[in-house]
Amino acid sequence: DIVLTQSPDSLAVSLGERATINCKSSQSVFYxxxxxxxxxxxxQKPGQPPKxxxxxxxxxxxxxxxxxxxxxxxxxxxLTINSLQAEDVAIYFCQQHYGALTFGGGTKVEIx
Amino acid sequence: QVQLQESGxxxxxxxxxxxxxxxxxxxxxxxxxxxxxxxxxxxGKGLEWIGRMSNSGxxxxxxxxxxxxxxxxxxxxxxxxxxxxxxxxxxxxxxxxARPREGTDWxxxxxxxxxxxxxxx
Numbered sequence: 705d706i707v708l709t710q711s712p713d714s715l716a717v718s719l720g721e722r723a724t725i726n727c728k729s730s731q732s733v734f735y736x737x738x739x740x741x742x743x744x745x746x747x748q749k750p751g752q753p754p755k756x757x758x759x760x761x762x763x764x765x766x767x768x769x770x771x772x773x774x775x776x777x778x779x780x781x782x783l784t785i786n787s788l789q790a791e792d793v794a795i796y797f798c799q800q801h802y803g804a805l806t807f808g809g810g811t812k813v814e815i816x
Numbered sequence: 817q818v819q820l821q822e823s824g825x826x827x828x829x830x831x832x833x834x835x836x837x838x839x840x841x842x843x844x845x846x847x848x849x850x851x852x853x854x855x856x857x858x859x860g861k862g863l864e865w866i867g868r869m870s871n872s873g874x875x876x877x878x879x880x881x882x883x884x885x886x887x888x889x890x891x892x893x894x895x896x897x898x899x900x901x902x903x904x905x906x907x908x909x910x911x912x913x914a915r916p917r918e919g920t921d922w923x924x925x926x927x928x929x930x931x932x933x934x935x936x937x
Contacts, residue, residue: 705879705880742922744922744923746863746924752929753912753914753927753928753929753930754863754924754927756917756923756924756925759917759920759923760920765917765925797862797863799863799922799923801920801921801922801923804865804876804878804879805853805865805878805922806865807862807863807864807865808862809862810862810863
């Protein structure tokens, strides 16, 4: 199975500043058949199910604020939250689909 | 608007079988070509995909569960289900049912609220 390693485990960012979360895959999740990376990002708040933010590594889900962006290809991916808002405090997970579906361990984002 | 709702026992004894149902409301489960999935999350930990079944009957499972999991779809009841055999305390978690985003079969834009299952004698 592909292992997704997220870093850091947690980070504290001032309101209005940028948060950067990394996700490294143990092998490439790039599909040459459609020229896309099968990598998604989710946000989870306490007591709630995860919410899909980004899929195909960089496509923002409908209704997700444009301060959230995804980038990367192959084995290295990044979720960036520009101008962090109080409502962005949550745990963020990456997920891949190249064979069995797997999730990263999560990154907790807090306000500094 | 389609919604998912998990149901089932909140307490299961070790070595027994965990059985959960996800009721799909707001539309027929047979509509579209979806893979209906189960995902779990132990308290304070990450997410683990358990398995999925498509409307056409195709199934896939997480190899780490060593064939203990079975996902099935009942179109007559508009439900899909999970059975997990030989449970231990390590299977204690919040269990979510989920449906992938249209146009993909792997990332989830629709989730149930989750149901806590505790494995204990």
